[in-house]
Amino acid sequence: MLTKTYDLRTDSGRTVGVWRSAEDPPAGAPVVVVAPGFGQRMRSAGAMTLMLTRNGATVYRFDSLDHVGISDGEIHRFCITSLYESLATVVRDTCGREGVDQVTLVATSLAALPGVQFAAKEGRVNNLVLVLGVVNGRNTLRQVLGGDHFDDDIDTLPGQVLIDKHWVDPRPIHREHRVVDWWDESATINALANCANPVCNYVAVDDDWVDIADVRRVFGAAGRPNPPEIIEVALSGHALLRNPVALKAMMTDVTRSALGLAADAEVILPSFEDMVELRGVERDLERAHADGRPA
C-alpha cells in the first residue's frame, strides 16, 4: 500500500493532515474517505484502509481538528463542528484531486453525526457507511458522562470531563449545541430524510455508546424510500474497534458495503503480519509527516 501525505487548509485557515492510500487501483475504482471516531487518529484506520485498498479502492484519511493526531488543535477542545469542518474540507478536496463528483464516506462512532449532516448538505457522498455510528449524540454523551448537561448553565460546567480516556472541555460542545442541533436525534433524522444516498450502520448489539434501539428508531423515522440498513454485530460492544478478530469479520462486510460489492463477493484479507507491520510503518509516517512541515 502506497500512502502519500499532505496538508489541507480549511476555510478558517487551520491545517488538516491527510493521507491518500492506494495499491495500483483500476480506472474508475471507488474513492473512499474514512472519518475517524472520537479518540482515533487517521492511522487508527490503518487496518480498514489496508483492506479497502487491497480490494481496489483509493482511500483518504485525516486527523480531525481539535482532536488527537497531527492536525491543528487538541482533543481538549473537541466538538462536532471541528469534525465537520475537517471532513468537509477533505471530501471537497478529494473530489477535485480524484476528478469525481462523489465519494463513499466511512464514518466511525461519533464521526457519524457530522457524516450524516455533510451527506445531506452537500451532494458529494454517494454511499454512507457508518461503523458503530452514533445517531443520537445526546444519548451517547449522557451514557458517557452519566448525565445530560446540555440544559445546564454553561458557567456551572466543569473545566474538563473524561470521555473515553481523554480529558475534554465540555463548554465548546455546549456552545455548539446552541448553534447547531447535531447532537440531537431529530437532526440525524432530518439529515437522513434529506439525503438520497444509501446509508448503512454496523451496530454492535451490546454497544454502550450506541443503543441499537436508537438506531432503529432514528432510521425508521427518516421515512426514506430506501430505508437505511442496520447490520448487527453480535456479542460485541463499542470496544469492538479493538477486537481484531471481530473487527476483521465486520471489516470484510464493511469492505463489501463501501465498495458496492455483492454480499457474497470474495474480499482480499491482509495477513496478520501485514497488519502488525503497518502499525510500525504508519507510526513512522505520522512522525515524518509532522516533522516535514515548515517550522
Add this chain to the structure above:
Amino acid sequence: MSVDAARAVALTGVAELDRLIFEQDHWWSLTTREQADLRLRLVAAAVRHHLDRNPDYQRFADVAGFDVGEIDDPAALVRVPQLPTPLFKRCDLRSLPAADCSLFVSSGTSSGTRSRVWRDETSLYRLAGSLRPDGDIWGDLFGDVDLDQDGLTVHLGPSRAGSDGVWISYVMTLIEMFTEIRHYVRDGVLHLALAADDLTAALGRGAFVAVAGPPVFVTELLRHLAERDRPLDAGKRAVVITGGGWKRDGATRLDPAELRELAVRTLGLCSADQVRDVFNQVELNTAFIECEHHNKHVPPWVQVIVRDPRDLSPLPAGATGLLSYLDPSAASFPCFLLAEDLGSVEIDRCPCGRGGTTVRPWRRIDTAAHHGCALRLATSTRLG
C-alpha cells in the same frame, strides 16, 4: 416506524472468548466460580473444535477413551486429553489447513529437535491480546500515557523477521501492535551501547520507555547502564518486561529479585512493581504476566492443572508437580498440553486481590537437555 436489522455479521470462532480478550480490561473481576464456568464453556467448545478437525488429536483422545460428553462440570476438565509437549517435536498437530497458518518453532534441545507449532491469524491475535497494555494486570503502570503515541519499547532481541524461530523473541515483537519498538539484536549481535543511548534519549524527551527482552540481556543492559557516569531518573516513565528462561544454576545464575533491584537502582524506577516477568512457551497460546506482587496470573480462559509426575493424577493447589494447560485460544492446534515444567499453582491467594489462578513455573524436568528460548538466544548472540 422502526427499522430492524436485515442482516448480521457472522462472527467466526468463539466470539465470547474474543470479546473477553480484547474488549474487557478487568479479566480477574470475575469470581473464581465464574472463571471456572467460563473455562468449562470455552474449553469444551475448543475440544469439540479440535476433535472435529484434527484426526491426530481425535486418535489420541480415542486411545485415552475420552468422551467429550464427560465435560459437563469444571471439575471434569482434568479428563481432557493433554498432549505431551515433546509430541510437537515429532508431528504436526494441526487443526486447520497449512495454507491458513504460519509455522513457529521453539528453541532446540541438545538433540537438535524443535517444537513445531502451527498458528492461524486468530490464534496469533489472541496471543497478542493476552499482552494488551490496557489489561488490568498492568495496574496503573502506564498511567495516562498514550503508549501508541508516546511510548518506545527497547527490545533486546531481534526483529520478527530476524527472530529465527526463537519464540519468545517473536512474542516480544508483538508489542509493536501497541507501541513503537526498536530491536537491538542484529546479525547475532546485541548492541548494548545503542540500546542504552536510545533509552536515555527517549527518557530525556519525556517518552515512556519499556525495556523488554530475555532476563540475561536485560541484566547485561542494566549492568552496562550502571557503568555509565550519569544515573537515570526514569521515575514512573519506564517499565522492564522480561520473558524467557532464567539461568538458575552456576556462577552466572540470575535471580528475579536481584534483577528487579538492579533495574530500580539503575533506571531510577519508583518501585520494583515496574519490573514484570512474562511466562510463555511456544506450545502455549496465552502469556501469563506478573502482577505487582510478582505472581503470574493465569487469564480466566486458561485452565492450569498440576499433575503428579508419577501417574499424572491432578494435584491440589500448592503442590509441586508437572504443569499442564487447557488453552482454548488456539484455533489451529489443540493447545491442551502436558508441559515439561515443574511448578505449582495457587487459587485466590495473591495479595493483589485478583481472583483465580496464579502459577509458579519452577524448572524444566531435564534442564541439561532443554534450555528454553531465552537461553538459546543468549548462546547464539554476542555482545556489541
